[in-house]
Amino acid sequence: MRRGLFILIVFAILISTFLVAQQVELKFLHRWPDPINQPFFENVVKDFEALNPDIKVNIQAISNDPFKEKIKIVLGTSEAPDVFFTWPGEFTNRFIRAGRIMDITDALVNTGWIDDFVYSQLEPFMYEGRFYGTPYRIDGKVFMYNRLLFEKAGVDFVPETWEELLAACEKLKKAGITPIFFGNEQPWAISHYIGTLNQKSVPEDVWLKDLDPAKGTWDHPGYVEALKKFVQLIPYFNQFPNAIKHAEARANFFAGKSAMMYVEIVEIPYIYRDAPVEFQENWGMFVFPDTGGPGNQKYLTGYPEGFVISADTKYPEQSLRFLKYLTGREAGRREFAEVGYLNGIKNLFDKDEVDPGTWDAVQLVLEAEAMANWLDSSLHARIWDVYSVQLQMLVDGVTTPEKVMQEVRKAADRVRAEF
């Protein structure tokens, strides 16, 4: 009897040792180390590990701005994460060109995995006809407004054209209300305005060519027009936009210190977390007004964010399994319930399962004719470096639209010469 028990214990130890030896460890890097998102990722990983006992996932998280810097360094080392966050567009394309991201086209197409996604949200992860990632959260930029302040100022319309937006701003300003809160300490905030205005002010073929660092000349007069339009908005912003962070601006907007703000739809969850009840019951949104420019006015600025797999991973099959789970239906429903984001899976929710604001916002993204990528992540780093500095100067009124574009053209020429 004792001998039998001994053999059983030895056998159990051997089996568990064998299983542990068979287990692979994946390194997973995302950019949300905050107390709301971090537990969500931990829960998703826990569920995934329960379903896949042969895989252990080690989570690492670095916040937004440091992430942009550190991912470049870590990808050049043997410590590169197997699965990691990225912004599609030039931010990712440079890593693809350097052979750092795994091509997942075959896995997507051959297994029918591709059919799970809303195609417009998957397409941004395509580079030269091949897929490299899957969407984790969909996003788009809209003007959010405070209905009570609109009423107070007698603005009884929702702006649909640029002229109407200016008219609304003027009425609000005359009523002693700051029309738009804008926090541009980190200039990605202005990139959303200028990216939208560029796309609407320049013919589509020219705009797409200029986003390509190997071809972009940035000499179309529409870019100057876009900046001139932006300059028209400056008198309607709060004081010191270059000294205020976007999150601080959002907090002021929620607190009723301004009537409008240009925000991402992924910021809607903050309304229900942080805003006073009065705001929660009286907010609305509208898409960026028609500027009358030669660009497509039906585009929506915004791009999904997602995850990719390192080309150097030792465990491509396991990494694919994790990616599929992380950006799949089950994790997607949990993602919405726990952090309020929606991933790119088709028909993830019915209308009665989500709040009306989120539903309307998501419909805007899904129904947009196409998406215009964020300006900062669609540009070559050195062009954005010059562009961002010049745009901050434009906000302070120390340069002109013409001079801004002169500097951008010089930077684009230097970059183009290297391709």
Place this chain on the structure above:
Amino acid sequence: MRRKSYIFFILPALIMILIFVYFPIIQNFYFSFFKMSSYSPTRQFVGLNNYRMIFEDDVFYISLRNNTLYAVISVICQVGFGMLLAIILEGSFIGRKLKVFFRNVYFMPSLLSVTAVGLMFYFIYNPNIGLLNGILERIGLGDLKTAWLGNPKTAIYAVIAMSQWQYTGYIMVLLLVAIQKIPHEQYEAAEIDGANSFKKAIHITIPGIRDMITVCTVITVIGAFKLFTEIYVMTQGGPYNRTQVLGTFMYRAAFAYDEMGYGSAIAVIIFAITFLASLVQIKIVYKGRNN
């Protein structure tokens, strides 16, 4: 034989220094001749092109100017004002208990983490909820309110002011220790000769701590050219590069814009400046001793 055995004691430290200090310096110098990024295995030899680009880059001159400004103001405030405080605290103007109290009060900020102090001042300078604008408003100087870190005219001075607040006490303590080493007989002799406190400070104290003043000046100047955390935490070089210093200029090139070779070239320039400052220090100290 005994003489040779010293080598075994020196060797481990020497190897460590060679591997972790000198080798990276040489490697960095080598990298400065390449165009390379951190995530791409390929690199392209560009000769002196990175250095040419630095001297053509306006941000380099802004950085150099800001480092120099930081050094000059720090020498005046930290060394000058620190010396004044040290003389006062070692003089007979105030009681012993008060001396101890003020020594601690002035020294304490230097014990705090630069990042924490940077964040604290970031909030003090906030244009909407900041303490500074709040005080100005309360005392009727509301017209002076500004975005201290967002205004290109005030941003670099706002950062420099924070450093003076933090490190003047540290320099003061170094000078205080030097003052305590001056033989008391010199002061007694001066008193017999009828020297007042001012004359004692000018003719005994300051000459007596000249070496330490030199060391403090050089520490401050070298520190000014190694500046990074304060800027990174408070302004990240903005608004529009007006608060860039060589450290953040290098970091931005290397880590934000993937120009590792360019970043290495900037590092070589920082190395050259700080190395020169150290040489000057050594020379001045030796000259002082020989005299």
